[in-house]
Amino acid sequence: MKGSWNSRSIIHITLPFLLFFIYNFTAVFTAPARHLCHPVQRDALLTFKNEFEIKKPCLDGIRPKTESWAINSDCCDWDGITCDTKSWEVIELDLSRSCLHGRLHSNSSLYKVKNLTTLDLSYNYFSGHISPSIGNFSHLTTLDLSKNYFSGWIPSSVGNLSHLTILDLSGNDFIGELPSFGSMNQMNLLSVEFNKLSGNFPHSLLNLEMLSDLYLSHNQFTGTLPSNMSSLYNLEYFEAWDNSFSGTLSSSLFTIPSLTYVDLRDNQLKGTLEFGNISSPSKLTSLVLGNNNFIGPIPKSVSKLVNLQDLDLSRLNTQGPVDFSVNHHLQMISQLYLSGCGITEFPELLRTQKKLTNLDISNNKIKGHVPGWLWTLPTLNFVDLSYNMFIGFERSTKLGLSMQYLVGSNNNFTGEIPSFICDMRSLITLDLSSNNLNGVIPHCMGNLKSNLSFLNLRQNRLSGDLPNNTFASLRSLDVGHNQLTGKLPRSLIHFSTLEVLNVESNRISDTFPVWLSSLKHLQILVLRSNEFHGPVHQASFPTLRIIDISDNHFNGTLPSNYFVNWSAMSSLKANEDRSKEKYMGDSFGYYHDSMVLTNKGIEMELVRILKIYTALDFSGNKLEGEIPRSIGALKELHVLNLSYNAFTHHIPSSMGNLTALESLDVSQNKLSGEIPQELGSLSYLSYMNFSHNQLVGLVPGGTQFRRQKCSSFEENSGLFGPALDEVCRDIHAPAPQQHEKSKPEEEKEEVVSWVAAAIGFGPGVVFGLTIGYILFSCKQEWFMNVFGRNERRSSTMLKAKSRFKTQAARRGQ
Structure with a gap:
């Protein structure tokens, strides 16, 4: 139971x-069995994959999406692929940041995947022209080809993609005029910035009634901006900086009720600023109009922009005293740029700007003392006072805690470095160069050791020893052109992040700092014009790009293998020449390192130092013996100066390996033998000087040798050859009386010859970039504005894309 x-x-x-x-x-x-993607589309995608190479290493270590694509798997499960849930057709292809490299041909199998609604190939290495077949993707709502190497004209067939809401072609090499986009009635975002586009403002854009984001910056557009910009009544973001737009700026732009962000800096706009009948309250938060040709006072109507956070009127020709009372109602300002506006007094209205973070009043005519209340503003973190006539700082008893960037260079500051600066413990950059500061560098600056990254005190009258503080985050230390004495502090060996050390033109007496070779990030070392002495001991400087130890008292010989481990001068790292950060300095563009360098026989100032630029200057010492054969390993070296020493024996033939060399100076030594014939094949070598040695034999016949001046070969015992005949006729014959020159005339000849060399040897890539330094120095604010705001601008655009994609996804649900 x-x-x-x-x-x-x-x-x-x-x-x-x-x-x-x-x-x-x-x-x-x-x-029911799950449908696989269509075999035709799968095969087309696999063929498309095989049309390109994967260029590794990928940015940020990202895994290329096409690596998951395999013939025996469902393409709807592949990375970057989205299929329709009913038809199982491929409708979205996102291969952004996939390291794909190659030309996108007109017969590419990509065009067989016809029902795409999203095509994103951004951040790759695609090149070639865009085929008119792109217009056959009639269902596209998003087309993103940004950050590639596409070139040629943008095909007119793009204008047929009437369903597009996002079109991003930025960061390529497109040329010519924009095609007509008049039929794209659904367009929300259009970006063609950072190309080489030209022509007038495309008036067809005024028909895009849904357009909210328009980015035209960094092209070659000309002509005037339309007077009826107000027809784009949904426009929120408008950027067209760094073009050649001219004429007046229509006030109708500012009547658009949704307008939030305007950036038109670095154009040729002119006339007076007028903001018209601004809707009240205006939504405008950023107004960036700097570096144009506007004239007249700051308009009173700017007071209606009550939500304004970012105002840039740099180089506004105010034509008289600036009335800041018009800005009384602007209490939301966080970034204010008034560089080069003719301001003569410190703007008192700043006292009430409690949200101010960035202030640039550089390149004005402000005299007197910097007011103490400035440092009490609670959120202030960036101040540029450079290129004014300040004579001192008022002491502040209360300091804000957020100050990070203080630039006061090129003023008339006198006395000692203010001690209250030592209390700005958040400082990242301190630049007080080119003033009349004296006394010692205060030891209290050790208070800044945790955050200070850039310290520039060059061209003052500072004396005493360098302090023995240790700065854990310091990347650049420049105290050149002062009256410092003593030795280099051994605490420098603990500056583990140091990239630049410049102590030129002081009275420092020490031996060669071989111990600095332990600094794994050191890229620039400048010891020139001091009292360093003794042998230049062998050391490994794998990251060093520029070393200048000229005009000291170094002596002894250099071993044959001296330069074996100087890796940074020997080869470039992968993609190093394509880095976004092209210049030595901070990543925001607020600060750039600079230095003086003897190049092509002339002492010049590099106001920007390219990260790929290399130079070695051992001139003006007492070095002797042979020039090390290992010098030939420095294949990325651009400038080599060994003049005014006592080197003997032959010039090493290994110098023929210096394929990037532009300037070579071995004059005023005791070199003998022949000039190596290998030097004749160095196509970038536009300046050379072999004078005042004991050289003999045939001068190499390369084109560059035939274009030197005769003084580059004089005072040698037996040089000959056709190349020499062209420039000197007979170097042994005494010069006729009428050709004898005084020293000033010779110096003038050198300058003229250097200019002629610059014209004659333009193909030298890095030489052109070096000249660029001088050109760029005339547009100092342009550099700060462009690079200083790119990160924020990119962030704005990424947010806009994200916003539109989210909206599109919701519409699709």
Whole structure:
């Protein structure tokens, strides 16, 4: 009885579970099979994949999406692929940041995947022209080809993509005029910035009634901006900086009720600023109009921009005293740029700007003292006072805690470095260069050791020893052109992040700091014009790009293998020449390192130092013996100066390996033998000087040798050859009386010859960039504005893209 009860209980308990199992087991095998992607599309995508190479290493270590693509798997499961849930057709292809490299040909299999709604090939290495076949993707809502190497004209067929809401072609090499976009009535975002586009403002854009984001910056557009910009009544973001737009700026732009962000800096706009009948309150938060040709006072209507956070009126020709009372209602300002506006007094209205973070009043005519209340503003973190006529700082008893960047260079500051600066413990950059500061560098600056990254005190009258503080975050230390004495502090060995050390033109007496070779990030070392002495001991400087130890008292010989481990001068790292950060300095563009360098026989100032620029200057010492053969390993070296030493023996033939060399100076030594014929094949070598040695034999016949001046070979005992005949006729013959020159005339000849060399050897890539330094120095604010705001601008655009994609996804649900 008891056993029977147990059997029945077991049946009652297990039967429901058995039925449940059978039901689900049947359901599995009777459920409709999941459709795979269409074989035609799968094959087309695999063919497309094989049209390109994967260029590694990828940015940020990202895994290329096409690596998951395999013929024996469902393409709807591949990375970067989205299929329609009903038809299982591929409708979205996102291969952004996939390291793909190659030309996108007009017969690419990509064009066989015709029902795409999204095509994103951004941040790759695609090149070539865009085929008119792109217009056959009639269902596209998003087309993103940004940050590639596409070139040529943008095909007119793009204008046929009437469903597009996002079109991003930025960061390529497109040329010519924009095609007509008049039929793209759904367009929300259009970006063609950072190309080489030209022509007038495309008036067809005024028909895009849904357009909210328009980015035209960094092209070659000309002509005037339309007077009826207000027809774009949904426009929120408008950027067209760094073009050649001219004429007046229509006030109708500012009547657009949704307008939030305007950036038109670095154009040729002119006339007076007028903001018209601004809707009240205006939504405008950023107004960036700096570096144009506007004239007249700051308009009173700017006071209606009550939500304004970012105002840039740099180089506004105010034509008289600036009335800042018009800005009384602007209490939301966080970034204010008034560089080069003719301001003569410190703007008192700043005292009430409690949200101010960035202040640039550089390149004005402000005299007197910097007011102490400035440092009490609670959120202020960036101040540029450079190129004014300040004479001192008022002491502040209360300091804000957020100050990070203080630039006060090129003023008339006198006295000692203010001690209250030592209390700005958040400082990242301190630049007080080119003033009349004296006294010692205060030891209290050690208070800044945790955050200070850039310290520039060059061209003052500072004296005493360098302090023995340790700065954990310091990347650049420049104290050149002062009156410092003593030795280099051994605490420098603990500056583990140091990239630049410049102590030129002081009175420092020490031996060669071989111990600095332990600094793994040191890229620039400048010891020139001091009292360093003794041998230049062998050391490994794998990251050093520029070393200048000229005009000291170094002596002794250099071992043959001296330069073996100087890796940074020997080769470039992968993609190093394509880095976004092209210049030595901070990543925001607020500060750039600079230095003086003797190049092509002339002492010049590099106001920007390219990260790929290399130079080695050992001139003006007492070095002797052979020039090390290992010098030939420095294949990325651009400038080599060994003049005014006592080197002997032959010029090493290994110098023929210096394929990037532009300037070579071995004059005023005791070199003998022949000039190596290998030097004749160095196509970038536009300046050379072999004078005042004991050289003999045939001068190499390369084109560059034939274009040197005769003084580059004079005072040698037996040089000859056709190349020499062209420039000197007979170097041994005494010069005729009428050709004898005084020293000033010779110096003038050198300058003229250097200019001629610059014209004659333009193909030298890095030489052109070096000249660029001088050109760029004339547009100092342009550099700060462009690079200082790119990160914020990119962030704005990324947010806009994200916003539109989210909206599109919601519409698709």
